[in-house]
Amino acid sequence: MKYAVISDIHGNLPALNSVIDDAKRNFIDEYIFVGDYYCDLAYPNEVVNTIKNIKGAHVIRGNKEKYLDGLLKSDQTEWVYDQFAPLYWNYRELDDDNLQYLIGLPEDKKIKTPNDNHKMHLFHASSFLFKSTNMGLLSSSQYAEKMIQGNFSHEEYLCYVQKILSSDDKIVEILDGLDTDIVIFGHSHIQWHAEIDKKGIINPGSCGLPLDYDKRAAYTILELNENAINILERRVPYNISDTICYTMKSELYTNAKTWCDIIFDQLNLAKDEINFFLRHVETTAKKKNDYSIPYSNTVWNEAANRWKSN
Ligand SMILES: [Fe+2]
Incomplete structure (x- = not known):
């Protein structure tokens, strides 16, 4: 079985389309989506429709989808904060069906391969399972601090991740207590994977808004054979100008210009x-x-x- 693991699209349809094209070329059997489908770029409905149209996709919610619960229950006359303009615009822009779909997504999900050889646990943020551990050292801000101290390659970063995780007794203990052999989460927008005590840990990075100094869309291919776990990290180029031009013409940009301008810098710099x-x-x-x-x-x-x- 070959899975495409995708996270943190943030409303970037051109990035998602390029990732799906690449996944098709790699003969993916099933898709796994681990949250944050809308917010910063102007294609919320198009992204949700694309995901809904993928038959048999495994989909959970991220923190962005969780915010919708609060917005749904709140009084719109109190929506006065410029800070939340992107959230307000997205909430109003989302079709009813899509809004209900996002609100109804589960926070986590366990899935297994058809032959029961492998079990996976999906959730959005590492804090769901790994509270008060060294996982915090793998955040995007820590990544940027580390880059400021001196450039490093992705291979060097993967060695660093492996060292950070395997030296944390609490992480090893949590992994040991799991009834799954693979855990998958996103949220940090940094792509990495590790193996601790024969358990695979995958963060596919961000499809729509990467923050690991590589502006190509990120996703990870997970291939599960009888006794083997193969992980292949993919970076896919896409037309960033299409995303920016489309967003600039939208009301999202009119409502949250500074926010969008910073997001455009993030797209171009991946910082x-x-x-x-x-x-x-x-x-x-x-x-x-x-x-x-x-x-x-x-x-x-x-x-x-x-x-x-x-
Ligand atoms: Fe995110």
Whole structure:
């Protein structure tokens, strides 16, 4: 059995289409999607329709889908925060069917190969199973810090991941207690895989918004034979300008211009620029002695204007 493992599309349809084309060329049997299908780029319905049309796909929710629960229950007259403009736009843009589909997705899922030789546990963020462990060292911000200290290759990063995970007794203990031999999660937008005590751990990185300094769309092919687990990481080029031009013409851009401009930088650089922006908003809030959360529109817009002028 050959699975295509895909995560963190963030509304980037051209990236998803290129990944699916590549998966077809690699004779994939089944697709696994582990969350965050919409938000930052302007194709929410197209992405959801594409996933819904894949027969037998295994699909779970990410934190972006979880936000929809809260929006569904809230009063839209209270949707006044510029900080959340991308979420508001997506919520209103999503067709009813697609909204209900995303809200109804499970938080995690266990699946097995048809011959029962392998079992997989899918969830979106590593914190679902690995709370208070060294997994935090594999975040996108930690990746960027590490890059600032000195460039490293992907192979070097995979060795680092293997060392980080295998030296954490808590991670080894958690893996040991699982009734599955493979765990799959995304969320960090950093592609990696590791093997600890014969258990495979896969993070396919981000299809639509990679943050590991490689702007090509990421996904991972998992091939399961009777006794073997083969993992092949794929990076697929796609037309980034198509995504940016389409988004610039949408109301998402009109409603959340600064956010979208930073996202476009992220697409082109594959670096966690949003994280730097959020730190900048925090500094602005402190300077103004305004500690409200969500950030007030005064803080958000002042931070955005200063960010644009720098
Ligand atoms: Fe994400």
